Amino acid sequence: MNTRFLSMLAALATGTLSLFASCGADEPSADASTQQPPATEERAFIAGADVGWLTQLEHEGHKFYTPAGEEKECMELLRDDCGINAIRLRVWLNPADGWNGKEDVLAKARRAKALGLDLMIDFHFRDTWADPGQQEVPAEWASLDIAGLKDAVATHVTDVLGAMKSEGIAPRWVQIGNETPNGMLFPLGNATDHPDNFASLVTAGYDASKRVFPDADVIVHVDCGNDEERFTWLFDRLKEHNARYDMIGMSLYPWPAEKWQDFARDCLDNARLLTARYGKPVMICEVGMPYNEPDKAYDLLKYLKDEGWGKGLVDGVFYWEPEAPAGYNGGYDKGCFDNGRPTRALSAFTDRKQ
Template sequence: MKYFKFLLLSLTITSCNSSDNTIEEDLTPPDPTPVFYKGMDLSFQSELEDHSVTYRDVNGSPVDLLNYVTNKGTNLVRLKLWHTSQNGENTLSDVKAYATRIKNTGSNFLLDFHYSDFWADPGTQTPPVAWQNMTDEEIRIAIYEYTKDVVTQLKNQNTLPEIIQIGNKTDSGFLWNYGKVWDEFSNNWGNYAALVREAIRAVREVDTENKVKIMLHHSNVEHSIYFFTELEPFALDYDIIGLSYYPQYQTKDLNLVANKLNILATTFGKDILMVEVAYPFTLQWDDNQNNYIGSLNQIIPEFSPTPEGQKAYMEWLVTTIKNIPENHGIGFCYWAPDWVSFPNNDTSVSGGSAWENQCLFDFDHKALPALDIFSNN
């Protein structure tokens, strides 16, 4: 009888211990669900707000743009930064002020370093005037110190970006001719990589908790594999491949776009963010400025230049990104959804708008159906 009581007690204790272990395993927190970025580049906002541009919801009621789009599902806002701005816009002061507003909405922040005093792209990568005529060693120090100072200032005001982009559309390198990798400088990848490495080092030193993801940006889905292959030997410490896709400049073959994205993901094992995308809701215009897109031969045949076609394009894009292997497709960022035309702006905001027919607001500044993509994904 004593033995039976002892055995029963032992089984009870063992059972309780087993139950406790099971409970502990059940309480193990699951891996966090990866963020799917539904972003917008709102770099024009600080300038447009100076002109009191009004945006409206689908019913025509005025809205605060940033609050409206974040309530619609936007969870990433991209801002470009110029070193010593030629036109007084996109300065560090502008970025810091708007970054605070971004963070107050609960959205993520993407900082786009142009490393120039004005627009930087594959055909124009002019160093800041302050950095011209430097030696190779001096410009490496300059990019390190400048990057570190900017990121430190953002961190100190509690607006550290979630993503930092090292250069804008750097297909041909940046900071020409120091980091140029085009034409007669096609063997200059070592110098380009050294500059990128210094910028990344500056970010990592400030971001001691390793919260920031580093992105490198190429402007063309179809031709980007070459660029990232050339960088492989340098083992740069970056996290995200950033890509632009504008069908008026690139292939309109949707299968080819998807194929190239899949190859990038499986070859390099990096996350992919479609960091600049857009599509027209009309081929008409709302001011006297020529638009970047205005004819049928510039669009994708599957998607008409209508509000419905714009939305269908975005639906295709999101599906394509989400189908990138190994969940490496992490989202998109719509470029200048807010760059609308408004009365008397032909000589003000960047000489008028060349983009109003690719915005996410129509010519009455009312929200378009494509904004539903931000709510539904």
């Protein structure tokens, strides 16, 4: 998630509709095995937060406060006051300003480890944002063929994860590509034109991750978690070309907010089908609601926890940049802090099922 939200609004305004722009729900597929997700009692709920902007916000002078108004470091605040037990961090290859590059990611990962928080590392394989509309190969890799791209992916993953390992930081999850409904590292990794290439890039990232951290779960991540066809289209191709991965990741940004129940119900129906069809667990890697709708955000998160994790459909939920002030970085409006204090939204992670 980033300025994609604004570009999506523009696409809707021009009437652009296609498989890779539509997030509508479809009828469940009949192609499903009998494999079921693990029982809830065998695993803890993952209450996560993506805080890739945190060091940049701090550099700009932003402060964070408990509900009572006491200033507090943001990750500690999320852990102690919001029930967060995992942090997600994006990795960019050669970012122009350094934010989300290897050293910045390491700085945030150290803090997460010191607080006892689990860690998800999200490789974008770009110098900036990767999302459905932005998957072009980074400048440094522009001249590479597919064999070179596979080597570059493996080298980049090994470099970042190896640096973490040298400091005793062990991610629990590694995400290979960010929101990749039609592949990554275009044009050669475009899944419509080259599904075999995309599968081989995923596998290259998987193998590199496992060489450094054999126990980390490797995730392939797609946006529009409520859209079954979007997922089955891609994961059928990964299956056909024998891609290796451990977990399916989803994004879910219900809009309009009043329709959150429809989006959430379709998302969990999709998770049920995907686990049966591919034998993989599901994680909601990104979720967000308008900052001025904290009650609806609370209801969405509570539903995903109680009905999703509670019924064994998803392993957990990561809120995307909850600490971001309204309108940050060109218009992001789905944080859930107000003047540096958490709103009611994240208390859904700590409230018991009623």
